[in-house]
Amino acid sequence: DADVTQTPRNRITKTGKRIMLECSQTKGHDRMYWYRQDPGLGLRLIYYSFDVKDINKGEISDGYSVSRQAQAKFSLSLESAIPNQTALYFCATSDWDSYNEQFFGPGTRLTVL
Amino acid sequence: AQSVTQPDIHITVSEGASLELRCNYSYGATPYLFWYVQSPGQGLQLLLKYFSGDTLVQGIKGFEAEFKRSQSSFNLRKPSVHWSDAAEYFCAVRANQAGTALIFGKGTTLSVSS
Numbered sequence: 001d002a003d004v005t006q007t008p009r010n011r012i013t014k015t016g017k018r019i020m021l022e023c024s025q026t027k028g029h030d031r032m033y034w035y036r037q038d039p040g041l042g043l044r045l046i047y048y049s050f051d052v053k054d055i056n057k058g059e060i061s062d063g064y065s066v067s068r069q070a071q072a073k074f075s076l077s078l079e080s081a082i083p084n085q086t087a088l089y090f091c092a093t094s095d096w097d098s099y100n101e102q103f104f105g106p107g108t109r110l111t112v113l
Numbered sequence: 114a115q116s117v118t119q120p121d122i123h124i125t126v127s128e129g130a131s132l133e134l135r136c137n138y139s140y141g142a143t144p145y146l147f148w149y150v151q152s153p154g155q156g157l158q159l160l161l162k163y164f165s166g167d168t169l170v171q172g173i174k175g176f177e178a179e180f181k182r183s184q185s186s187f188n189l190r191k192p193s194v195h196w197s198d199a200a201e202y203f204c205a206v207r208a209n210q211a212g213t214a215l216i217f218g219k220g221t222t223l224s225v226s227s
Contacts, residue, residue, distance in 0.1 A: 033214055035217075040122070040219055040220075041219055042117075042217035042219040042220050043157075043203065043205075043217040045214045045215075045216075048214050090156065090157065101147065101159050101162055102159075103159075104149075104156045104157040104158075105156055106155065106156045107156050
């Protein structure tokens, strides 16, 4: 079984709709991250969380919100989706150690019409 | 501000030929550097990482990278490319201001010709 899972894997929605992307991990890591990937732009950080009570904005947090429901779960919400939020979204986790690496989920492809 | 530059958007290499993907970073102190690979339709897989010590780092799938502080570079190399290496490659540096989040380059797409 995958250590970091994301649901849904693909989603098509309409402008103005509320969307939630979910991430779960079984690695026991405290730190979780949401990135978005756009062609030619690489991955950019949306939000990150060091534990359930610690949530921080990343480089491109406008238009997004997050919820850390438990150590293992970190959800990303688009309150009112717009077409330029069409992208591939990745969740990642890492351990507390500063020499850590990040482990990525398989991604969610979101299309906003 | 920290940044990562991958100068080559797309590279084509013949199967069996050597490969070098370039990565330059901007960071004041000793950086934590990573190379990830993304195969079509897949997530990201860590190829190798550098934190300190030996500047030549060995990774999975026969890849290696060399950290050169004087050139602010962390180039990825492979002596003989296989068709299965066709993918997108990302260089990343650990962000200083966002805990252990990563700052990614824009990626280099590798195509392998037969």
